[in-house]
Amino acid sequence: MTISTVGSGMTPSPAPAPGRPRGVTARILRRAWGYGEMKAAAFLFVALALLTVLGPLVIDASATKISVADKFLPPLFMEGGRLPHVLGTDQLGRDLLLRSLVGLRNAFAIGLTSVVGMFVLGCAIGIYAGYRGGWVDVLLMRLTDVQMSIPVIILAITILGVSRPNPASIIAVLVLASWPVYARVSRGVALAERQKEYVRAARIIGASDLRIMVRHIAPSILPPIAFVAVLDVARMMIFEAIFGFIGIGIQPPTPTFGTIISAGTQYLINAWWITIVPGVLLALALGSLNLMGGVLERARNYILQGGA
Amino acid sequence: MAFAFEFFLRRLSQGVVIVVLVAFVIFTLLRVVPGDPIRIILGPMTPASVLEETARALGLRDPILVQFGRFMGEVATGDLGRSFIRGLQGGSAGGSQDVAGYSPESRASVAGLIATALPYSLQLAGLGVAFALLVAFPIGIAAGLRAGRWPDRLGLYASSFFVSLPNIWVAVVLIFLLSAKAGLLPAIGYQGFAYTIIPAMVLAIELSPVMIRAISVAVAANLGEAYYDAGIVRGLSRRTMVARHVLRNAAVPLLNLFGAQMIGMLLGGLFVVEYIFSYPGIGMLTISAVFQRDFPVIQAVAILASGVLVAINMLVDFASTMIDRRLKF
Numbered sequence: 001m002t003i004s005t006v007g008s009g010m011t012p013s014p015a016p017a018p019g020r021p022r023g024v025t026a027r028i029l030r031r032a033w034g035y036g037e038m039k040a041a042a043f044l045f046v047a048l049a050l051l052t053v054l055g056p057l058v059i060d061a062s063a064t065k066i067s068v069a070d071k072f073l074p075p076l077f078m079e080g081g082r083l084p085h086v087l088g089t090d091q092l093g094r095d096l097l098l099r100s101l102v103g104l105r106n107a108f109a110i111g112l113t114s115v116v117g118m119f120v121l122g123c124a125i126g127i128y129a130g131y132r133g134g135w136v137d138v139l140l141m142r143l144t145d146v147q148m149s150i151p152v153i154i155l156a157i158t159i160l161g162v163s164r165p166n167p168a169s170i171i172a173v174l175v176l177a178s179w180p181v182y183a184r185v186s187r188g189v190a191l192a193e194r195q196k197e198y199v200r201a202a203r204i205i206g207a208s209d210l211r212i213m214v215r216h217i218a219p220s221i222l223p224p225i226a227f228v229a230v231l232d233v234a235r236m237m238i239f240e241a242i243f244g245f246i247g248i249g250i251q252p253p254t255p256t257f258g259t260i261i262s263a264g265t266q267y268l269i270n271a272w273w274i275t276i277v278p279g280v281l282l283a284l285a286l287g288s289l290n291l292m293g294g295v296l297e298r299a300r301n302y303i304l305q306g307g308a
Numbered sequence: 309m310a311f312a313f314e315f316f317l318r319r320l321s322q323g324v325v326i327v328v329l330v331a332f333v334i335f336t337l338l339r340v341v342p343g344d345p346i347r348i349i350l351g352p353m354t355p356a357s358v359l360e361e362t363a364r365a366l367g368l369r370d371p372i373l374v375q376f377g378r379f380m381g382e383v384a385t386g387d388l389g390r391s392f393i394r395g396l397q398g399g400s401a402g403g404s405q406d407v408a409g410y411s412p413e414s415r416a417s418v419a420g421l422i423a424t425a426l427p428y429s430l431q432l433a434g435l436g437v438a439f440a441l442l443v444a445f446p447i448g449i450a451a452g453l454r455a456g457r458w459p460d461r462l463g464l465y466a467s468s469f470f471v472s473l474p475n476i477w478v479a480v481v482l483i484f485l486l487s488a489k490a491g492l493l494p495a496i497g498y499q500g501f502a503y504t505i506i507p508a509m510v511l512a513i514e515l516s517p518v519m520i521r522a523i524s525v526a527v528a529a530n531l532g533e534a535y536y537d538a539g540i541v542r543g544l545s546r547r548t549m550v551a552r553h554v555l556r557n558a559a560v561p562l563l564n565l566f567g568a569q570m571i572g573m574l575l576g577g578l579f580v581v582e583y584i585f586s587y588p589g590i591g592m593l594t595i596s597a598v599f600q601r602d603f604p605v606i607q608a609v610a611i612l613a614s615g616v617l618v619a620i621n622m623l624v625d626f627a628s629t630m631i632d633r634r635l636k637f
Contacts, residue, residue: 037464142322146329148572149614153579153591154606157598158337231471238474242580245476246595261476268484276484279477286472294468 024303025223032292032299041291048104048285055101059084067093072271090260090274091267099255100278104285106256110167111236114174115229121175122182123222127213129183130190141187144180152177152239160248167250170243174236182225189221224300231293234286241282257282315626323618328380330614331607335376338603339368345601349392379607388418389604393597418608421593429589432504432582433574436511443512444519451520452527452558453550463524467517475577479510479584497586507585514577515570522565526558533557560628571620575613 032038070093073085087097129140156173163169193199194217202212243249244258252259257278264274346363347354363369367378382389394416443466451463486506487495494503530536531554539549582591590609597605 037461142326145326146333149326149330149617150333150610151572151575151579151613153576154334154594154598154610154613155337157595158334158606159341161343161598163342234472241474242476246580246583257474258476261480265480265483268480269488272484275477275480279474279481282474282477283472286474287468290468290472291464294464298464 028224028227028296028299028303031303032295035295035299037291038295041288041295044284045288045292048281048288052101052105052108056098059086059095059098065094069093072267074271075273075277078273087277088271088273090264091271094255096260096274096277099260100257100281103255103257103260103278104281106167106250106254107237107240107282108233108285110171110174110240110250111233114171114178114236115232117171117175118179118232119182119226119229122179123186123218123225125179126183126186126188127190127217127221130187131194131209131213131217133191133194137187140183144183147177147180150177153242156239156243157246157248160243164251165243165248170240170249174239178232178236182229185225186221189225190217193217193221224304227296227300228293230289230296234289234293237282237286237289312626315629316622319622319625323615323622326618327611327614331380331383331611332376334610335379335607336372338601338606339372339375343601345392345603348601383611388422388608390415390417391421391597391602391605393600393602394421394605418604421605422590422608422612425588425590425593428498428587429578429582429591431501432507432511432587432589433578435504435508436515436577436581437574439508439512440515440519444516444523448520448523449527449550449555451524453531455524455528455531460524463520467520470513470520471517473513475510475514475580476584478513479507479581482506482509495585498588503585503587507581507587510581510584511574511577515573518565518569518573522562523558526561527554529561530554530557556631559631563624563628563631566620566624571617575617 067089070085070089071091073082073089073093075088075096076083076086078088085095085097087095087100090096090099125140129137155177159173160169190213199212199216202216207216240249241257241261244256244260245262246258247262249258250256260278261275264271264278267274344359344363346359346366346368350359350362360369367375370378379389392415395414447459447463447466450459452460454460483495483506486492493505494500495506497503527550536549536554539553540546544552578589579591579595581587582589583595586592590612594606594609596602597609
């Protein structure tokens, strides 16, 4: 603790600008919040989050219980719909709104966990490679080349297609497939950061390499990268849906968008809502994440290019 | 020319190493994860002794490194082997069809299977990219030219919207609207060019957000450069500057994007879209091969896919230096 405070005190300029450790995050967030789109997207996201938490408590139905008498009920806004099935029921009489909400919760949990995983793994490798340089750097970056040359889908079905897939193995595959991007980006920034005064200062007063990487470089370069990771949460949720569709995602009866959509395709002509309606909910959730991510990315670029 | 020669020599040797490593990863992965192809080749009723005998005859019980060495030796001579599952006519011939025993000669060659499927995939990919460019170019350029104004917002909305549509869902929606309801286009399988259109639309929706963003960023960045102002000062019109110079210089980051990101995305999208539409391309071939543990097919596609990625990246880097002479200095 003492070392790190002394370390940042060694920076000659009184303003935190050269090392720009704090401040940047707050400025990016403030800039992003200035966009109306950001507020709208955040509102939508919070609304959906509340719905996923409260919905299962309020709706008097089960996401997995089969009820043949209620099958193929259309949504309320169509003729023949009835409560409590606001968005209708599927081919087995299960409530679609409820299944979508549980599916959304599962997809988000998998998306968020896998992005945290790939962020930590990728950035750890990237910072290490950038800070160390030399053959370690070359080796690790060639490794990212190899990893990036394997299509995600091949990797996923090879691993998930043979065993009974579960959330942990799905997350592991997503992390394995996507860490190189984070490694590349963080390595590039770490390489530049290594030359900076505050890092040299820390080294002079005897801070260990590990300490410099974890306590000094990581906090100053990671927040800008983290903002863009919001976009990846949405991407991973789409992958989760694709896996479910192919049959290598979370297994039935647990509701996920992939299985809901793939099962519903058989009844497309007579009961289109089984596939279409849950997809709208998923697209809304992804839309809120992507819009937030897009605005955060713009705000970040603006601030990093010297905007106030 | 000496530059080009040295460039390709260095990058080619790096590329070969990467492709071999990718092949090794996939090769090992296939043999480490559970799921024995022999059981699928011979069917569930085969006695264990026959299973073992066939597995040994195929070399599947040798150490993985020995198997890999043998495989790479064959690949080096241009032989990609024969499918475990697919018969000479291309259909699946697993299980009960030849209980008497397995003979590799009765199976289709992997090279032949790929050669049959590849044109379909190229057609789909080409049309998908064309559709995506058709959408992304006008929006992207407009957004880049008017940064911070409404076309820019439109670009943000359009890319956020398209990227939020899961391809599996878009596919089902389009099948429902264009095929089932309106009866405008056919959707599942392949019996003619029309079968490519809906899958290509799905692919385009997946590709366009990245394109829109990249095009607008590249165009906007060039408007801030000194050469742009210099051109205007010398009396060139905005239109000329954009058409003649900005687009040319914006091509460099765009080409980079196409290499690094787009080909990977395209490949992934192709796999999923072909699977949804039962479109008879490489993706469909590979996905069914993985489910059937058809090792030779998967390995060959992995080599091919990583080879294409590496080659495209190499060409893109080369083209970048050719378009923008500054990069050479």
